[in-house]
Amino acid sequence: MIAGLAVGWAVLVLLLRLGWRAFWAGILALWVAGMLASGLLPPDHPFHRQVGSDWRAWALPLLLVAAALVYRAGLARLKSRIPAPQTTEFPKGPFTPEELTRYARHILLREVGGPGQRRLKEARVLVVGAGGLGSPAILYLAAAGVGHLTVIDDDRVEPSNLQRQVIHRTGDVGSPKAESAARAVTALNPFVTVSALAERLTAERAAELFPHHDLILDGTDTFATRELVNAAAVAARRPLIAGAIAQWEGQVTLYDPARGGPCLTCLFPEAPAPGLAPTCAEAGVIAPLPGVLGSIMALEAVKVLTGAGEPLRGRMLLWDGLYADTRIIATERRADCPVCGSAQALDEPFAKP
Numbered sequence: 001m002i003a004g005l006a007v008g009w010a011v012l013v014l015l016l017r018l019g020w021r022a023f024w025a026g027i028l029a030l031w032v033a034g035m036l037a038s039g040l041l042p043p044d045h046p047f048h049r050q051v052g053s054d055w056r057a058w059a060l061p062l063l064l065v066a067a068a069l070v071y072r073a074g075l076a077r078l079k080s081r082i083p084a085p086q087t088t089e090f091p092k093g094p095f096t097p098e099e100l101t102r103y104a105r106h107i108l109l110r111e112v113g114g115p116g117q118r119r120l121k122e123a124r125v126l127v128v129g130a131g132g133l134g135s136p137a138i139l140y141l142a143a144a145g146v147g148h149l150t151v152i153d154d155d156r157v158e159p160s161n162l163q164r165q166v167i168h169r170t171g172d173v174g175s176p177k178a179e180s181a182a183r184a185v186t187a188l189n190p191f192v193t194v195s196a197l198a199e200r201l202t203a204e205r206a207a208e209l210f211p212h213h214d215l216i217l218d219g220t221d222t223f224a225t226r227e228l229v230n231a232a233a234v235a236a237r238r239p240l241i242a243g244a245i246a247q248w249e250g251q252v253t254l255y256d257p258a259r260g261g262p263c264l265t266c267l268f269p270e271a272p273a274p275g276l277a278p279t280c281a282e283a284g285v286i287a288p289l290p291g292v293l294g295s296i297m298a299l300e301a302v303k304v305l306t307g308a309g310e311p312l313r314g315r316m317l318l319w320d321g322l323y324a325d326t327r328i329i330a331t332e333r334r335a336d337c338p339v340c341g342s343a344q345a346l347d348e349p350f351a352k353p
């Protein structure tokens, strides 16, 4: 009869879609009823033919099931106490809880972690040019948490810039690019301080500014400015990440003769003949190209500042957007380079552990 009741209950549960929890609750109730009937009814009660006369026969399976459930719950509890295999090192001291949340995905990375994020926060980076390459580079440096950014550019935002210089908005047309870029930085990350210099970079100004920065990024598009930036970076012994783009192609490298690798003049001793290296204004440029190369510049900057991975020191990355082709070429320092030939190489790497 008890078995019949159990089957009937199962059918009812299926028909009414009551679920497993209700099914087992019913079975438990039937089981307890059987146990009580076998133990409590008078010895001569006819119901004993249905349920037997030994309540312990009912109690034993119940005890076994209860023991198994207790064991399983205990195991789950022990497992939850074992710490996760990857322990995250949170930086103490200079970070607010908001910053820890903001940089959480960086702090998870083995190559960055708390110490790397701290180096980014303590870093001062100068970006020459808030144009096509400068736009994504500045935005990503700000988002990544580089503590201080200096942006120098003497241009004003023009309508024809907006096709690729994504740091500027339509409403910024007419503003100095350095100031428009600084507004974007502050809007993106209020934990970054930014200096906007709406002026042309001269050799004197570079000699003044570069020693107060850890790293220089150059996204300008005239050879004269690139030479000026290179000479000042070599003199200040600061690493220089330089990018260049035209039409569908671009290149990025790290000039850092103080720590090995060549400078710009080692690779390009002379200015290209007029017309051989046209600017974007002369030859055109596809919109996402500066986004790709400028982002790579920002990535290289994070690597140099944190000491992660292998930066492009002594290597140049060439990117051909039209054929989706990427190449790396080795570059060498020239002993007779007029700019870095007399510079002594430093022993220590840029980022100290």
Ligand SMILES: [Zn+2]
Residues within 6 Å of the ligand: 257, 262, 263, 264, 265, 266, 267, 333, 334, 337, 338, 339, 340, 341
């Ligand atoms: Zn050189």
